[in-house]
Amino acid sequence: MRVIVLGCGGSAGVPLIGGPDGRGDWGVCDPAEPRNRRSRPAIVVAAGGTQLLVDTGPDLRSQLLSCGINRIDAVLYTHAHADHVSGIDDVRILNRIVGRPLEAWGLPHTLAELSERFRYAFQISENQNFFYKPALIARPLDPPARTRIGALEVHPFRQNHGFSETLGFRIGPFAYSTDVVELDDTARAILKGVDTWLVDCFQRAPHKTHAHLDKVLRWAEELGVRRTVLTHMGTDMDWGWLCDHLPAGVEPAYDGMTIALET
Numbered sequence: 001m002r003v004i005v006l007g008c009g010g011s012a013g014v015p016l017i018g019g020p021d022g023r024g025d026w027g028v029c030d031p032a033e034p035r036n037r038r039s040r041p042a043i044v045v046a047a048g049g050t051q052l053l054v055d056t057g058p059d060l061r062s063q064l065l066s067c068g069i070n071r072i073d074a075v076l077y078t079h080a081h082a083d084h085v086s087g088i089d090d091v092r093i094l095n096r097i098v099g100r101p102l103e104a105w106g107l108p109h110t111l112a113e114l115s116e117r118f119r120y121a122f123q124i125s126e127n128q129n130f131f132y133k134p135a136l137i138a139r140p141l142d143p144p145a146r147t148r149i150g151a152l153e154v155h156p157f158r159q160n161h162g163f164s165e166t167l168g169f170r171i172g173p174f175a176y177s178t179d180v181v182e183l184d185d186t187a188r189a190i191l192k193g194v195d196t197w198l199v200d201c202f203q204r205a206p207h208k209t210h211a212h213l214d215k216v217l218r219w220a221e222e223l224g225v226r227r228t229v230l231t232h233m234g235t236d237m238d239w240g241w242l243c244d245h246l247p248a249g250v251e252p253a254y255d256g257m258t259i260a261l262e263t
Contacts, residue, residue, distance in 0.1 A: 027235025048151025
């Protein structure tokens with residue numbers, strides 16, 4: 001199994017728009033460190049011939065090109081916030097590559113919102129063979145029931161995102177938890193003992209809707225995670241500082257990172 005980190009930044013990326021010269025607000029992040037330049041959060045999980053795209057954020061086109069991803073078999077949506085869905089129009093090229101609509105998996109309320117905001121993407125004619133718009137088929141998940149997506153067995157769970165609910169999941173030795181501030185007992189049971197966990201860690205201080213550093217470190221210890229990789233990081237999370245201060249078994253992600261796992 002391979003997990004490709006397309007983007008590991010927060011909703012506005014790093015750097016933020018602005019800054020004294022208009023070329024970006026880096027916060028405490030060192031602009032000379034290329035791993036501090038972060039696009040919006042998305043990943044690809046690849047195993048057994050299946051390539052599952054998780055979220056279609058606004059940087060999707062450049063992410064796929066930069067990471068050399070030439071095919072996607074299905075899409076899984078964690079939730080419907082703009083930084084996770086607003087690149088949906090680039091799915092039309094992915095449709096052309098495989099010559100068919102793609103299944104879009106997610107919580108029922110997420111798919112309902114996407115179907116309303118991007119109605120054209122879910123309106124597929126029987127004879128459609130030229131993809132001038134994205135073509136997605138809604139496939140609702142019912143956590144914690146397991147679901148097979150191609151060669152991947154996905155074990156989904158619900159997550160508390162403060163004012164909303166998101167989807168986390170485990171696939172064998174790997175788990176992904178973006179946009180989460182609290183985990184319930186069901187989520188913890190699914191995550192228990194996972195080998196590698198790519199997890200939301202927006203900043204060092206507590207946040208209303210995202211996990212912060214001390215909380216993630218506590219979770220990882222309680223759950224017995226061997227390798228914890230931080231994602232959805234903001235301008236408070238400098239690469240060099242993190243590498244110098246994180247305990248063994250915990251590390252920051254970076255755009256383009258590939259995580260290899262035994263299955």
